[in-house]
Amino acid sequence: MKKFKVLIDILLFITTILLFDIELIGNLNHEILGITLGILIIVHIALNFKWIKQVTKNLKKVNTKTKIMYVTDIFTMLIYLGAIICGILISDKIFDFHMGSNLYVVLAHLSLGRLAIIVMLIHLGLHFDRMFSKIKSKKLKRVLYTIYIIIILLIITYFIYTLTHGFQWMYAFGNGEW
Numbered sequence: 195m196k197k198f199k200v201l202i203d204i205l206l207f208i209t210t211i212l213l214f215d216i217e218l219i220g221n222l223n224h225e226i227l228g229i230t231l232g233i234l235i236i237v238h239i240a241l242n243f244k245w246i247k248q249v250t251k252n253l254k255k256v257n258t259k260t261k262i263m264y265v266t267d268i269f270t271m272l273i274y275l276g277a278i279i280c281g282i283l284i285s286d287k288i289f290d291f292h293m294g295s296n297l298y299v300v301l302a303h304l305s306l307g308r309l310a311i312i313v314m315l316i317h318l319g320l321h322f323d324r325m326f327s328k329i330k331s332k333k334l335k336r337v338l339y340t341i342y343i344i345i346i347l348l349i350i351t352y353f354i355y356t357l358t359h360g361f362q363w364m365y366a367f368g369n370g371e372w
Contacts, residue, residue: 195241198241199241199242202234202237202238202241203238205234206231206234206235206238206314207314207318209227209230209231209234210231210310210311210314211311212227213227213228213231213307214307214308214311221286221287222287222288225281225285225287225288225289226288228278228281228282229288231274231278232274232278235271235274239271246267249264250264259320262320263317263320263321266313266316266317266320267317269313270310270313270314270316270317273306273309273310273313274306274310276302276306277303277306277307277309277310280299280300280302280303280306281303281307283296283299283303284296284299284300284303304357305357308353308354308356308357311349311353312346312349312350312353315346315349316346319339319342319343319346322339322342326338
């Protein structure tokens with residue numbers, strides 16, 4: 195079961211990263227991967243439901259790190275849910291709700307998609323000790339954690355840049371027309 199959980203987590207990570215570059219994978223594959231991501235999230239939640247139920251029941255009694263992880267997990271789930279719902283609304287290959295030209299739904303999808311990756315990386319960072327439990331050297335763990343934080347900061351900076359310099363913002367807040 196543990197190997198299956200790890201496989202699901204790896205697939206969630208890879209799928210989330212692949213979804214970022216729609217130009218690379220194409221619109222149809224983006225929509226298929228978005229649906230796949232939704233299914234993987236449901237499986238991930240089901241596999242971790244015992245922990246969710248236990249922490250929910252004992253939220254006042256658990257330690258601070260567990261509370262932070264719990265709140266981060268809820269925040270992560272809501273952001274992914276929002277990105278998926280907006281993605282379905284603007285879909286033009288698998289679904290067609292004719293909202294692909296709605297600038298604000300597109301911007302919400304783009305913003306939530308980037309935010310989803312950021313909170314996923316925070317989620318992973320909170321599980322850092324588990325991911326590297328086999329490494330005994332505290333110094334090596336500190337170095338890996340520092341590298342991880344630097345990578346997260348670079349990714350966040352890149353996402354903010356691409357989001358704020360995208361053509362959608364020009365149309366939403368500039369002189370362009372959609």
